[in-house]
Amino acid sequence: MNTELPYILAISFQKGIGDVIGKKIITHFGSAKKAWRSKPEELLKIKRIGKVLSNDFGSDKYLHLAYKEIEYCDKNNINIISFFDTNYPNNLKECYDCPLVIYTKGNLDFNSSNKKKIAIVGTRKMTNYGKNFINELIDNLSDFDISIISGLAYGCDIESHTVALKNNISTWAVMGTNLDKIYPSTHKKIANEMLANGGWLTEQPSFKLTTPEAFLQRNRIIAGLSDAIVVVESAFKGGSLVTAKFANDYNREVFALPGKTIDPLNEGCNFLIKTQQAYLIENSKDIINYFNFDINRKSNQLDLFIEFSEEENSIVNLLRIDGKQHIDIISYKLDLKSYELMPILLDLELKQVISTLPGKFYALK
Known part of the structure:
Protein backbone atom coordinates (compact mmCIF):
# COMPACT_ATOMS: atom_id res chain seq x y z
CA MET A 1 0.00 0.00 0.00
CA ASN A 2 1.13 3.53 -0.75
CA THR A 3 2.29 4.79 2.66
CA GLU A 4 1.10 8.30 1.83
CA LEU A 5 -2.45 7.24 0.97
CA PRO A 6 -3.89 6.94 4.51
CA TYR A 7 -2.66 10.44 5.33
CA ILE A 8 -3.94 11.93 2.07
CA LEU A 9 -7.34 10.40 2.75
CA ALA A 10 -7.30 11.61 6.35
CA ILE A 11 -6.60 15.15 5.16
CA SER A 12 -9.43 14.89 2.63
CA PHE A 13 -11.79 13.78 5.44
CA GLN A 14 -10.65 16.52 7.81
CA LYS A 15 -13.50 18.86 8.66
CA GLY A 16 -12.96 22.37 7.32
CA ILE A 17 -10.45 21.40 4.65
CA GLY A 18 -11.44 21.54 1.01
CA ASP A 19 -9.61 20.30 -2.06
CA VAL A 20 -7.66 23.52 -2.65
CA ILE A 21 -6.38 23.86 0.93
CA GLY A 22 -5.73 20.13 1.25
CA LYS A 23 -3.42 20.15 -1.77
CA LYS A 24 -1.80 23.32 -0.50
CA ILE A 25 -1.01 21.76 2.90
CA ILE A 26 0.51 18.60 1.42
CA THR A 27 2.59 20.60 -1.05
CA HIS A 28 3.80 22.92 1.71
CA PHE A 29 5.15 20.04 3.82
CA GLY A 30 6.31 17.89 0.92
CA SER A 31 4.25 14.88 2.01
CA ALA A 32 0.88 14.13 3.55
CA LYS A 33 2.50 12.15 6.36
CA LYS A 34 4.71 15.07 7.38
CA ALA A 35 1.75 17.43 7.17
CA TRP A 36 -0.39 15.14 9.35
CA ARG A 37 2.30 14.98 12.03
CA SER A 38 3.06 18.70 11.98
CA LYS A 39 2.50 21.03 14.91
CA PRO A 40 -0.32 23.62 14.97
CA GLU A 41 2.15 26.51 14.84
CA GLU A 42 3.64 25.08 11.65
CA LEU A 43 0.21 24.86 10.03
CA LEU A 44 -0.58 28.46 10.94
CA LYS A 45 2.22 29.60 8.65
CA ILE A 46 0.00 28.55 5.69
CA LYS A 47 -2.50 31.15 4.50
CA ARG A 48 -6.19 30.43 5.24
CA ILE A 49 -5.38 28.00 8.05
CA GLY A 50 -7.01 29.23 11.26
CA LYS A 51 -6.42 28.23 14.88
CA VAL A 52 -9.53 26.08 15.18
CA LEU A 53 -8.55 24.04 12.15
CA SER A 54 -4.87 23.84 13.11
CA ASN A 55 -5.71 22.56 16.61
CA ASP A 56 -8.08 19.87 15.28
CA PHE A 57 -5.76 18.83 12.45
CA GLY A 58 -4.18 15.36 12.80
CA SER A 59 -6.98 13.81 14.83
CA ASP A 60 -6.76 10.00 15.04
CA LYS A 61 -10.44 9.63 14.13
CA TYR A 62 -9.74 10.77 10.56
CA LEU A 63 -6.75 8.45 10.18
CA HIS A 64 -8.79 5.49 11.47
CA LEU A 65 -11.51 6.42 8.98
CA ALA A 66 -8.90 6.48 6.21
CA TYR A 67 -7.73 2.94 6.96
CA LYS A 68 -11.34 1.73 7.01
CA GLU A 69 -11.95 3.36 3.61
CA ILE A 70 -8.87 1.70 2.11
CA GLU A 71 -10.05 -1.67 3.41
CA TYR A 72 -13.54 -1.10 2.01
CA CYS A 73 -12.23 -0.09 -1.42
CA ASP A 74 -9.89 -3.10 -1.58
CA LYS A 75 -12.81 -5.45 -0.92
CA ASN A 76 -15.00 -3.78 -3.55
CA ASN A 77 -12.47 -3.36 -6.37
CA ILE A 78 -12.53 0.42 -6.06
CA ASN A 79 -9.40 2.35 -6.98
CA ILE A 80 -8.36 5.32 -4.86
CA ILE A 81 -6.39 7.90 -6.84
CA SER A 82 -4.93 11.03 -5.27
CA PHE A 83 -3.93 14.27 -6.95
CA PHE A 84 -0.29 13.32 -6.39
CA ASP A 85 -0.51 9.96 -8.21
CA THR A 86 0.79 9.60 -11.77
CA ASN A 87 -2.49 8.02 -12.92
CA TYR A 88 -4.59 10.98 -11.77
CA PRO A 89 -6.36 12.42 -14.88
CA ASN A 90 -4.11 15.02 -16.50
CA ASN A 91 -7.07 17.08 -17.75
CA LEU A 92 -8.58 17.23 -14.28
CA LYS A 93 -5.25 18.12 -12.70
CA GLU A 94 -5.26 21.37 -14.72
CA CYS A 95 -8.27 22.61 -12.70
CA TYR A 96 -7.42 24.55 -9.54
CA ASP A 97 -10.33 23.10 -7.55
CA CYS A 98 -10.03 19.49 -8.71
CA PRO A 99 -10.62 16.79 -6.06
CA LEU A 100 -7.74 15.83 -3.80
CA VAL A 101 -8.95 12.22 -4.07
CA ILE A 102 -11.12 10.39 -6.60
CA TYR A 103 -12.59 6.90 -6.44
CA THR A 104 -12.92 4.89 -9.64
CA LYS A 105 -14.18 1.52 -10.76
CA GLY A 106 -13.79 -0.16 -14.13
CA ASN A 107 -11.37 0.39 -16.97
CA LEU A 108 -10.80 4.11 -17.31
CA ASP A 109 -7.98 5.23 -19.59
CA PHE A 110 -7.53 8.78 -18.32
CA ASN A 111 -4.22 9.80 -19.87
CA SER A 112 -4.04 8.30 -23.35
CA SER A 113 -2.40 11.03 -25.42
CA ASN A 114 -4.56 10.48 -28.52
CA LYS A 115 -7.96 9.85 -26.99
CA PHE A 291 -10.72 17.97 -33.42
CA ASN A 292 -9.47 17.60 -37.00
CA PHE A 293 -10.43 13.95 -36.77
CA ASP A 294 -10.75 12.97 -40.40
CA ILE A 295 -8.17 15.13 -42.12
CA ASN A 296 -6.19 12.14 -43.42
CA ARG A 297 -9.26 10.08 -44.31
CA LYS A 298 -10.87 12.71 -46.51
CA SER A 299 -8.14 15.05 -47.71
CA ASN A 300 -6.28 12.48 -49.80
CA GLN A 301 -8.96 12.60 -52.50
CA LEU A 302 -9.44 16.36 -52.70
CA ASP A 303 -7.14 16.85 -55.67
CA LEU A 304 -9.07 14.33 -57.76
CA PHE A 305 -12.20 16.44 -57.85
CA ILE A 306 -11.20 20.10 -57.50
CA GLU A 307 -8.77 22.26 -59.42
CA PHE A 308 -6.80 24.61 -57.19
CA SER A 309 -4.94 27.81 -57.89
CA GLU A 310 -1.31 27.91 -56.80
CA GLU A 311 -2.19 29.73 -53.58
CA GLU A 312 -5.11 27.40 -52.85
CA ASN A 313 -2.93 24.38 -53.41
CA SER A 314 -0.35 25.76 -50.97
CA ILE A 315 -3.00 26.16 -48.27
CA VAL A 316 -4.47 22.69 -48.88
CA ASN A 317 -1.03 21.07 -48.69
CA LEU A 318 -0.17 23.00 -45.53
CA LEU A 319 -3.39 21.90 -43.78
CA ARG A 320 -2.96 18.34 -45.01
CA ILE A 321 0.55 18.06 -43.58
CA ASP A 322 0.35 20.23 -40.46
CA GLY A 323 -3.34 19.88 -39.58
CA LYS A 324 -5.51 22.62 -38.09
CA GLN A 325 -3.80 26.02 -38.29
CA HIS A 326 -4.47 29.53 -37.03
CA ILE A 327 -4.86 32.16 -39.74
CA ASP A 328 -1.77 34.02 -38.50
CA ILE A 329 0.34 30.86 -38.83
CA ILE A 330 -0.96 30.23 -42.35
CA SER A 331 -0.11 33.82 -43.25
CA TYR A 332 3.40 33.46 -41.81
CA LYS A 333 4.19 30.07 -43.35
CA LEU A 334 2.97 31.00 -46.82
CA ASP A 335 4.26 34.58 -46.72
CA LEU A 336 0.85 36.01 -47.55
CA LYS A 337 -0.63 39.16 -46.08
CA SER A 338 -3.94 38.76 -44.25
CA TYR A 339 -5.82 40.76 -46.87
CA GLU A 340 -4.37 38.46 -49.55
CA LEU A 341 -5.16 35.31 -47.60
CA MET A 342 -8.78 36.01 -46.62
CA PRO A 343 -10.38 35.80 -50.11
CA ILE A 344 -8.44 32.59 -50.86
CA LEU A 345 -9.67 31.00 -47.62
CA LEU A 346 -13.20 32.13 -48.42
CA ASP A 347 -13.03 30.52 -51.89
CA LEU A 348 -11.80 27.25 -50.38
CA GLU A 349 -14.61 27.35 -47.84
CA LEU A 350 -17.19 27.95 -50.57
CA LYS A 351 -15.74 24.96 -52.44
CA GLN A 352 -16.32 22.99 -49.20
CA VAL A 353 -12.62 22.12 -48.98
CA ILE A 354 -11.85 23.76 -45.64
CA SER A 355 -13.77 24.65 -42.51
CA THR A 356 -13.54 27.72 -40.31
CA LEU A 357 -13.14 26.68 -36.68
CA PRO A 358 -13.54 28.68 -33.45
CA GLY A 359 -10.66 31.06 -32.74
CA LYS A 360 -9.80 31.77 -36.43
CA PHE A 361 -8.47 28.27 -37.04
CA TYR A 362 -8.83 26.49 -40.38
CA ALA A 363 -8.83 22.78 -41.23
CA LEU A 364 -9.54 20.53 -44.20
CA LYS A 365 -13.00 19.02 -44.29
Whole structure:
Protein backbone atom coordinates (compact mmCIF):
# COMPACT_ATOMS: atom_id res chain seq x y z
CA MET A 1 0.00 0.00 0.00
CA ASN A 2 1.13 3.53 -0.75
CA THR A 3 2.29 4.79 2.66
CA GLU A 4 1.10 8.30 1.83
CA LEU A 5 -2.45 7.24 0.97
CA PRO A 6 -3.89 6.94 4.51
CA TYR A 7 -2.66 10.44 5.33
CA ILE A 8 -3.94 11.93 2.07
CA LEU A 9 -7.34 10.40 2.75
CA ALA A 10 -7.30 11.61 6.35
CA ILE A 11 -6.60 15.15 5.16
CA SER A 12 -9.43 14.89 2.63
CA PHE A 13 -11.79 13.78 5.44
CA GLN A 14 -10.65 16.52 7.81
CA LYS A 15 -13.50 18.86 8.66
CA GLY A 16 -12.96 22.37 7.32
CA ILE A 17 -10.45 21.40 4.65
CA GLY A 18 -11.44 21.54 1.01
CA ASP A 19 -9.61 20.30 -2.06
CA VAL A 20 -7.66 23.52 -2.65
CA ILE A 21 -6.38 23.86 0.93
CA GLY A 22 -5.73 20.13 1.25
CA LYS A 23 -3.42 20.15 -1.77
CA LYS A 24 -1.80 23.32 -0.50
CA ILE A 25 -1.01 21.76 2.90
CA ILE A 26 0.51 18.60 1.42
CA THR A 27 2.59 20.60 -1.05
CA HIS A 28 3.80 22.92 1.71
CA PHE A 29 5.15 20.04 3.82
CA GLY A 30 6.31 17.89 0.92
CA SER A 31 4.25 14.88 2.01
CA ALA A 32 0.88 14.13 3.55
CA LYS A 33 2.50 12.15 6.36
CA LYS A 34 4.71 15.07 7.38
CA ALA A 35 1.75 17.43 7.17
CA TRP A 36 -0.39 15.14 9.35
CA ARG A 37 2.30 14.98 12.03
CA SER A 38 3.06 18.70 11.98
CA LYS A 39 2.50 21.03 14.91
CA PRO A 40 -0.32 23.62 14.97
CA GLU A 41 2.15 26.51 14.84
CA GLU A 42 3.64 25.08 11.65
CA LEU A 43 0.21 24.86 10.03
CA LEU A 44 -0.58 28.46 10.94
CA LYS A 45 2.22 29.60 8.65
CA ILE A 46 0.00 28.55 5.69
CA LYS A 47 -2.50 31.15 4.50
CA ARG A 48 -6.19 30.43 5.24
CA ILE A 49 -5.38 28.00 8.05
CA GLY A 50 -7.01 29.23 11.26
CA LYS A 51 -6.42 28.23 14.88
CA VAL A 52 -9.53 26.08 15.18
CA LEU A 53 -8.55 24.04 12.15
CA SER A 54 -4.87 23.84 13.11
CA ASN A 55 -5.71 22.56 16.61
CA ASP A 56 -8.08 19.87 15.28
CA PHE A 57 -5.76 18.83 12.45
CA GLY A 58 -4.18 15.36 12.80
CA SER A 59 -6.98 13.81 14.83
CA ASP A 60 -6.76 10.00 15.04
CA LYS A 61 -10.44 9.63 14.13
CA TYR A 62 -9.74 10.77 10.56
CA LEU A 63 -6.75 8.45 10.18
CA HIS A 64 -8.79 5.49 11.47
CA LEU A 65 -11.51 6.42 8.98
CA ALA A 66 -8.90 6.48 6.21
CA TYR A 67 -7.73 2.94 6.96
CA LYS A 68 -11.34 1.73 7.01
CA GLU A 69 -11.95 3.36 3.61
CA ILE A 70 -8.87 1.70 2.11
CA GLU A 71 -10.05 -1.67 3.41
CA TYR A 72 -13.54 -1.10 2.01
CA CYS A 73 -12.23 -0.09 -1.42
CA ASP A 74 -9.89 -3.10 -1.58
CA LYS A 75 -12.81 -5.45 -0.92
CA ASN A 76 -15.00 -3.78 -3.55
CA ASN A 77 -12.47 -3.36 -6.37
CA ILE A 78 -12.53 0.42 -6.06
CA ASN A 79 -9.40 2.35 -6.98
CA ILE A 80 -8.36 5.32 -4.86
CA ILE A 81 -6.39 7.90 -6.84
CA SER A 82 -4.93 11.03 -5.27
CA PHE A 83 -3.93 14.27 -6.95
CA PHE A 84 -0.29 13.32 -6.39
CA ASP A 85 -0.51 9.96 -8.21
CA THR A 86 0.79 9.60 -11.77
CA ASN A 87 -2.49 8.02 -12.92
CA TYR A 88 -4.59 10.98 -11.77
CA PRO A 89 -6.36 12.42 -14.88
CA ASN A 90 -4.11 15.02 -16.50
CA ASN A 91 -7.07 17.08 -17.75
CA LEU A 92 -8.58 17.23 -14.28
CA LYS A 93 -5.25 18.12 -12.70
CA GLU A 94 -5.26 21.37 -14.72
CA CYS A 95 -8.27 22.61 -12.70
CA TYR A 96 -7.42 24.55 -9.54
CA ASP A 97 -10.33 23.10 -7.55
CA CYS A 98 -10.03 19.49 -8.71
CA PRO A 99 -10.62 16.79 -6.06
CA LEU A 100 -7.74 15.83 -3.80
CA VAL A 101 -8.95 12.22 -4.07
CA ILE A 102 -11.12 10.39 -6.60
CA TYR A 103 -12.59 6.90 -6.44
CA THR A 104 -12.92 4.89 -9.64
CA LYS A 105 -14.18 1.52 -10.76
CA GLY A 106 -13.79 -0.16 -14.13
CA ASN A 107 -11.37 0.39 -16.97
CA LEU A 108 -10.80 4.11 -17.31
CA ASP A 109 -7.98 5.23 -19.59
CA PHE A 110 -7.53 8.78 -18.32
CA ASN A 111 -4.22 9.80 -19.87
CA SER A 112 -4.04 8.30 -23.35
CA SER A 113 -2.40 11.03 -25.42
CA ASN A 114 -4.56 10.48 -28.52
CA LYS A 115 -7.96 9.85 -26.99
CA LYS A 116 -10.33 12.83 -26.95
CA LYS A 117 -12.72 13.12 -24.04
CA ILE A 118 -16.13 14.51 -24.98
CA ALA A 119 -18.74 15.27 -22.34
CA ILE A 120 -22.41 15.27 -23.29
CA VAL A 121 -24.84 16.79 -20.81
CA GLY A 122 -28.44 17.91 -20.98
CA THR A 123 -31.94 17.74 -19.61
CA ARG A 124 -33.47 14.77 -17.85
CA LYS A 125 -36.64 15.46 -19.92
CA MET A 126 -35.00 14.68 -23.26
CA THR A 127 -37.17 14.98 -26.39
CA ASN A 128 -36.80 13.11 -29.67
CA TYR A 129 -34.91 16.14 -30.98
CA GLY A 130 -32.23 15.71 -28.33
CA LYS A 131 -32.22 11.92 -28.60
CA ASN A 132 -31.77 11.97 -32.38
CA PHE A 133 -28.93 14.50 -32.07
CA ILE A 134 -27.08 12.40 -29.48
CA ASN A 135 -27.43 9.27 -31.62
CA GLU A 136 -26.17 11.02 -34.76
CA LEU A 137 -23.30 12.63 -32.88
CA ILE A 138 -21.97 9.47 -31.22
CA ASP A 139 -22.67 7.14 -34.16
CA ASN A 140 -20.61 9.35 -36.44
CA LEU A 141 -17.78 9.69 -33.93
CA SER A 142 -17.45 5.93 -33.45
CA ASP A 143 -14.57 5.65 -35.96
CA PHE A 144 -12.40 7.92 -33.83
CA ASP A 145 -10.48 7.45 -30.58
CA ILE A 146 -12.79 9.07 -28.05
CA SER A 147 -14.40 8.62 -24.67
CA ILE A 148 -17.91 9.84 -23.85
CA ILE A 149 -18.38 11.37 -20.40
CA SER A 150 -21.69 12.07 -18.70
CA GLY A 151 -23.45 11.87 -15.35
CA LEU A 152 -25.62 8.70 -15.50
CA ALA A 153 -28.79 10.77 -14.95
CA TYR A 154 -32.09 10.34 -16.76
CA GLY A 155 -32.49 11.76 -20.25
CA CYS A 156 -29.48 12.99 -22.16
CA ASP A 157 -26.93 11.44 -19.78
CA ILE A 158 -28.08 7.85 -19.94
CA GLU A 159 -28.79 8.13 -23.67
CA SER A 160 -25.17 9.19 -24.22
CA HIS A 161 -23.82 6.27 -22.19
CA THR A 162 -26.14 3.81 -23.95
CA VAL A 163 -25.28 4.92 -27.48
CA ALA A 164 -21.56 4.91 -26.62
CA LEU A 165 -21.84 1.30 -25.43
CA LYS A 166 -23.73 0.35 -28.58
CA ASN A 167 -20.84 1.73 -30.63
CA ASN A 168 -18.17 0.13 -28.43
CA ILE A 169 -16.94 3.55 -27.29
CA SER A 170 -15.41 3.96 -23.84
CA THR A 171 -17.85 5.83 -21.61
CA TRP A 172 -17.38 7.24 -18.10
CA ALA A 173 -20.04 8.06 -15.52
CA VAL A 174 -19.18 10.84 -13.10
CA MET A 175 -21.38 10.28 -10.08
CA GLY A 176 -22.64 12.50 -7.29
CA THR A 177 -22.95 9.49 -5.02
CA ASN A 178 -20.36 7.08 -3.69
CA LEU A 179 -19.66 4.00 -5.79
CA ASP A 180 -21.76 1.57 -3.78
CA LYS A 181 -24.93 3.41 -4.75
CA ILE A 182 -25.97 3.65 -8.40
CA TYR A 183 -28.36 6.57 -8.82
CA PRO A 184 -30.88 6.27 -10.28
CA SER A 185 -31.09 2.54 -9.54
CA THR A 186 -32.86 1.90 -12.85
CA HIS A 187 -29.53 2.62 -14.60
CA LYS A 188 -27.63 -0.10 -12.73
CA LYS A 189 -27.63 -2.49 -15.71
CA ILE A 190 -26.14 0.13 -18.05
CA ALA A 191 -23.67 1.20 -15.36
CA ASN A 192 -22.43 -2.37 -14.94
CA GLU A 193 -22.00 -2.75 -18.70
CA MET A 194 -19.75 0.31 -18.66
CA LEU A 195 -17.17 -1.32 -16.42
CA ALA A 196 -15.62 -3.36 -19.26
CA ASN A 197 -14.99 -0.33 -21.47
CA GLY A 198 -15.06 2.73 -19.25
CA GLY A 199 -16.38 2.95 -15.73
CA TRP A 200 -17.43 5.09 -12.81
CA LEU A 201 -15.81 8.00 -11.00
CA THR A 202 -16.71 9.99 -7.90
CA GLU A 203 -15.11 12.14 -5.24
CA GLN A 204 -17.47 10.80 -2.55
CA PRO A 205 -16.06 8.23 -0.06
CA SER A 206 -18.17 5.23 0.93
CA PHE A 207 -19.42 6.72 4.21
CA LYS A 208 -20.52 10.06 2.77
CA LEU A 209 -24.27 10.68 2.63
CA THR A 210 -25.65 11.86 -0.70
CA THR A 211 -26.50 15.57 -0.84
CA PRO A 212 -27.93 17.76 -3.64
CA GLU A 213 -24.75 19.83 -3.55
CA ALA A 214 -22.69 16.76 -4.51
CA PHE A 215 -24.45 16.56 -7.86
CA LEU A 216 -23.66 20.19 -8.62
CA GLN A 217 -20.05 19.71 -7.55
CA ARG A 218 -19.62 16.64 -9.74
CA ASN A 219 -20.36 18.88 -12.74
CA ARG A 220 -16.92 20.48 -12.30
CA ILE A 221 -15.37 17.01 -12.64
CA ILE A 222 -17.30 16.33 -15.86
CA ALA A 223 -16.05 19.64 -17.25
CA GLY A 224 -12.49 19.18 -16.00
CA LEU A 225 -12.07 15.69 -17.42
CA SER A 226 -13.20 16.74 -20.88
CA ASP A 227 -11.57 18.24 -23.94
CA ALA A 228 -14.94 19.55 -25.13
CA ILE A 229 -18.47 19.71 -23.70
CA VAL A 230 -21.68 19.40 -25.70
CA VAL A 231 -24.88 20.73 -24.11
CA VAL A 232 -28.06 19.13 -25.48
CA GLU A 233 -31.43 20.56 -24.46
CA SER A 234 -31.24 22.50 -21.23
CA ALA A 235 -33.61 24.74 -19.35
CA PHE A 236 -32.37 28.17 -18.37
CA LYS A 237 -31.57 27.00 -14.83
CA GLY A 238 -30.52 23.47 -15.72
CA GLY A 239 -27.50 21.76 -14.19
CA SER A 240 -25.98 21.59 -17.67
CA LEU A 241 -25.43 25.34 -17.54
CA VAL A 242 -23.43 24.83 -14.35
CA THR A 243 -21.25 22.35 -16.24
CA ALA A 244 -20.85 24.86 -19.07
CA LYS A 245 -19.77 27.55 -16.60
CA PHE A 246 -17.14 25.26 -15.11
CA ALA A 247 -15.99 24.36 -18.62
CA ASN A 248 -15.53 28.01 -19.57
CA ASP A 249 -13.65 28.64 -16.32
CA TYR A 250 -11.33 25.74 -17.21
CA ASN A 251 -10.83 26.94 -20.82
CA ARG A 252 -12.67 23.96 -22.27
CA GLU A 253 -14.56 24.39 -25.53
CA VAL A 254 -18.33 24.38 -25.10
CA PHE A 255 -20.83 23.52 -27.83
CA ALA A 256 -24.61 23.93 -27.51
CA LEU A 257 -27.43 22.55 -29.63
CA PRO A 258 -29.82 25.38 -30.59
CA GLY A 259 -33.58 24.96 -30.50
CA LYS A 260 -36.91 26.73 -30.75
CA THR A 261 -37.01 29.98 -28.80
CA ILE A 262 -40.48 29.17 -27.44
CA ASP A 263 -39.39 25.83 -25.95
CA PRO A 264 -38.25 26.03 -22.29
CA LEU A 265 -35.95 23.03 -22.83
CA ASN A 266 -33.96 25.06 -25.35
CA GLU A 267 -33.62 28.25 -23.30
CA GLY A 268 -30.33 27.20 -21.72
CA CYS A 269 -28.60 26.22 -24.95
CA ASN A 270 -29.85 29.30 -26.78
CA PHE A 271 -28.66 31.49 -23.91
CA LEU A 272 -25.16 29.94 -24.01
CA ILE A 273 -24.92 30.60 -27.75
CA LYS A 274 -26.39 34.10 -27.53
CA THR A 275 -23.98 35.16 -24.77
CA GLN A 276 -21.00 33.57 -26.56
CA GLN A 277 -20.45 31.03 -23.82
CA ALA A 278 -20.80 28.21 -26.35
CA TYR A 279 -20.44 27.59 -30.06
CA LEU A 280 -23.49 26.50 -31.99
CA ILE A 281 -23.36 22.82 -32.95
CA GLU A 282 -25.53 21.36 -35.70
CA ASN A 283 -24.20 17.82 -36.02
CA SER A 284 -21.18 15.57 -35.60
CA LYS A 285 -19.32 17.34 -38.39
CA ASP A 286 -18.70 20.31 -36.10
CA ILE A 287 -16.91 18.10 -33.56
CA ILE A 288 -15.04 16.20 -36.29
CA ASN A 289 -13.78 19.47 -37.73
CA TYR A 290 -12.94 20.92 -34.33
CA PHE A 291 -10.72 17.97 -33.42
CA ASN A 292 -9.47 17.60 -37.00
CA PHE A 293 -10.43 13.95 -36.77
CA ASP A 294 -10.75 12.97 -40.40
CA ILE A 295 -8.17 15.13 -42.12
CA ASN A 296 -6.19 12.14 -43.42
CA ARG A 297 -9.26 10.08 -44.31
CA LYS A 298 -10.87 12.71 -46.51
CA SER A 299 -8.14 15.05 -47.71
CA ASN A 300 -6.28 12.48 -49.80
CA GLN A 301 -8.96 12.60 -52.50
CA LEU A 302 -9.44 16.36 -52.70
CA ASP A 303 -7.14 16.85 -55.67
CA LEU A 304 -9.07 14.33 -57.76
CA PHE A 305 -12.20 16.44 -57.85
CA ILE A 306 -11.20 20.10 -57.50
CA GLU A 307 -8.77 22.26 -59.42
CA PHE A 308 -6.80 24.61 -57.19
CA SER A 309 -4.94 27.81 -57.89
CA GLU A 310 -1.31 27.91 -56.80
CA GLU A 311 -2.19 29.73 -53.58
CA GLU A 312 -5.11 27.40 -52.85
CA ASN A 313 -2.93 24.38 -53.41
CA SER A 314 -0.35 25.76 -50.97
CA ILE A 315 -3.00 26.16 -48.27
CA VAL A 316 -4.47 22.69 -48.88
CA ASN A 317 -1.03 21.07 -48.69
CA LEU A 318 -0.17 23.00 -45.53
CA LEU A 319 -3.39 21.90 -43.78
CA ARG A 320 -2.96 18.34 -45.01
CA ILE A 321 0.55 18.06 -43.58
CA ASP A 322 0.35 20.23 -40.46
CA GLY A 323 -3.34 19.88 -39.58
CA LYS A 324 -5.51 22.62 -38.09
CA GLN A 325 -3.80 26.02 -38.29
CA HIS A 326 -4.47 29.53 -37.03
CA ILE A 327 -4.86 32.16 -39.74
CA ASP A 328 -1.77 34.02 -38.50
CA ILE A 329 0.34 30.86 -38.83
CA ILE A 330 -0.96 30.23 -42.35
CA SER A 331 -0.11 33.82 -43.25
CA TYR A 332 3.40 33.46 -41.81
CA LYS A 333 4.19 30.07 -43.35
CA LEU A 334 2.97 31.00 -46.82
CA ASP A 335 4.26 34.58 -46.72
CA LEU A 336 0.85 36.01 -47.55
CA LYS A 337 -0.63 39.16 -46.08
CA SER A 338 -3.94 38.76 -44.25
CA TYR A 339 -5.82 40.76 -46.87
CA GLU A 340 -4.37 38.46 -49.55
CA LEU A 341 -5.16 35.31 -47.60
CA MET A 342 -8.78 36.01 -46.62
CA PRO A 343 -10.38 35.80 -50.11
CA ILE A 344 -8.44 32.59 -50.86
CA LEU A 345 -9.67 31.00 -47.62
CA LEU A 346 -13.20 32.13 -48.42
CA ASP A 347 -13.03 30.52 -51.89
CA LEU A 348 -11.80 27.25 -50.38
CA GLU A 349 -14.61 27.35 -47.84
CA LEU A 350 -17.19 27.95 -50.57
CA LYS A 351 -15.74 24.96 -52.44
CA GLN A 352 -16.32 22.99 -49.20
CA VAL A 353 -12.62 22.12 -48.98
CA ILE A 354 -11.85 23.76 -45.64
CA SER A 355 -13.77 24.65 -42.51
CA THR A 356 -13.54 27.72 -40.31
CA LEU A 357 -13.14 26.68 -36.68
CA PRO A 358 -13.54 28.68 -33.45
CA GLY A 359 -10.66 31.06 -32.74
CA LYS A 360 -9.80 31.77 -36.43
CA PHE A 361 -8.47 28.27 -37.04
CA TYR A 362 -8.83 26.49 -40.38
CA ALA A 363 -8.83 22.78 -41.23
CA LEU A 364 -9.54 20.53 -44.20
CA LYS A 365 -13.00 19.02 -44.29
